[in-house]
Amino acid sequence: MNQTSIWQQILDHSHRADPYPLYAELRKTPVVRVEDGSYVVSTYREIVALLHDPRLSSDIRNLPELAAGASAQGPDEGPATLPPSFILTDAPEHDRLRRLLTRNFGPPHRPDRIDSMIPHMFEIVTSEIDGFVGKDRSGTTRVDIVDDFAYPFPVTVxxxxxxxxRQDEPRFQAMSDAVVxxxxxxxxxxVERQHRRAKAVADLGQYFAQLLDARHGRHGDDLLSGLLSGDGDETPMSPDEILSNAALLLVAGHETTVNLVTNGMLTLLRHPEVLDRLRRGDEPDLAARVVEELLRYEPPVQFLSNSRNTLDDIEIAGTTIPEGSxxxxxxxxxxxxxxxxxxxxRFDPDREHNEHLGFGGGIHYCFGAPLARPETQIALSELAHRLKNPRLVVDPPPYRASPxxxxxxxxxxxxxxxxxxLHRPP
Structure with a gap:
């Protein structure tokens, strides 16, 4: 079986429940050119090397296909677009935008931002699990971990x-789904995917523009208010940069965590011995180790595509990836x-050295990792402690469309x- 057909199978929804045997076949050729002209890289060392290689651009504006498509359009054709969010840019533009976001998100300027949210995370999780009561079916309680728990929790956060x-969730969820x-x-x-994405992000950006206009200068202690206030020595984000990065954070801030929590509960139910250890609660660091192993074993982001492109010829694993690929x-x-x-x-939270690519790497290492880790640790620990004899109804479950x-x-x-x-002090 050739590598191109393997890649097409990975993209096919019929293999969504277990793509890992296909990945094993793909790794036999670490770098392979597939039907759409992309080069697919599947082995650890080669991926790490490229994540740290400045010749691999994350700026979608460097894709030759997009440049050609833009020049073929008239000035009034195509969707109205926002500037790329920081994950779709390269240094130094990326570094400036990320610094401005970080100033309002975490250390060193806001070291207590995430920690201060943890008591509220427990409150949300407690309330959601309390809501499982009453969903009885002939003495058995049936819940959907996605709709009843894993989705509303990170959305609220x-x-x-x-x-x-929070009451705007039905409105922005449709736009978030369109981005995905x-x-x-x-x-x-x-080219088609990028135009669809630009339109979807612009629609979500318009929601944020209306939201910010409605504030009439009344700023709070949230991240958007911090970006609008523009404190610090650097030039603040432009209004359009705020909109594009807010759209990114809203989508990425819940879509990936929904999958991480759900993949985590599914994995624990398939490994009841680990679920039992988590339920007992006598290993203080077990939840953290479980989450790190999940990021390796069943990560919510399977691959990075749509933007990475080469600024020069890159030779890796005996293959030359041409400039512009x-x-x-x-x-x-x-x-x-x-x-x-x-x-x-093997799912093993006791691994001595657990290096994984669950949050990517290099300058684009996942911005939201400091939030996703405690969210998932709290979610899985509380589910393990509070659910009596949980068992899967269907295995494998139905999967989302996105590969x-x-x-x-x-x-x-x-x-x-x-x-x-459990009563938890604030």
Missing amino acids: ICQLLGVP RAGDPSTGGI PVVLVLASGSRDPDFVPDPD SLRGPRHLLVDLDGVNPG
């Missing part, structure tokens, strides 16, 4: 962080590379009841 009204669908590499070519980095494959990770297909942002669409679980929540 990211709304609090950004300063977005636009980046699906199984639907259309690179799109590149796909298959992070989930790299994290299961047996040449780097012993026994990679890159991979996670179950629903995760039905039957319970024998819900244990009382």
Whole structure:
């Protein structure tokens, strides 16, 4: 079987429940050119090298196909677009935007931002699990871990962080879904996907523009207010830069965490011995180790595509990737590379050295990692403590469409009841 057909199978939804055997086949040729002209990189060391190589650009404006498409359009054609968010830029533009975001997100300027949110995270999780009571079916409680828990939890958290009204969720969720669908590499070519994405992000940016206009200069303690105030020595973000980066954070701040929590609960139910250890609560660092192993074993972001492109010829693993080529980095494959990770297909939170690509690497290392880690640790720990005899209704569950942002669409679980929540001091 050739590598191109393997890649097409990975993109095919019929393999969404378990793409890992296909990744093993893909790794036999670490770098392969596939049908749309992209170069797919699937082995750990090669992915890490490219994540740190300045010749691999993350700026979508460097893609030759997009430049050609833009020049072919008239001045009034195509969707109205916002400037790229910081993850779709290179240094030094990336560094400036990321510094401005970080100033309002975490250390060194806001070292207490995430820690101060943890008591509220516990409150949200407690309330959601309390809500499972009453969903009885002939003495058995059936819940959907996605709709009843894993989705509303991070949405509530990211709304609090950004300063977005939680009641607007039905409005922005449709736009967020459109952004995710636009980046699906199984639907259309690179140019078509980027135009869809630009339109979806512009629509979400318009929502934020209306939200900020409605504030009439009344700023709070949220991240958006911090960006608007523009404190610090650097030139603040332009209004359009605020809109594009707010749209990114809203989408990324909940889509990936939904998948991480859901993949985590599914994995724990498939490994009841680990679930039992987490339930007992006598290993203080177990939740952190479980989450790190999940990021390696069942990451929410399977690969990076749609923007990476070469600024020069790059030779890697015996293959030359020509200048101007799109590149796909298959992070989930790299994290299961047996040449780097012993026994990679075994879920083992007791690994001594757990280096993974679950949050990417290089200058684009996941901005939201400091938030996603405690969110997932709290979510999985509380589910383990409070759910009585949880068991899967369907295995494998139905999966979302996207092959890159991979996670179950629903995760039905039957319970024998819900244990009382623990009192946690603020």
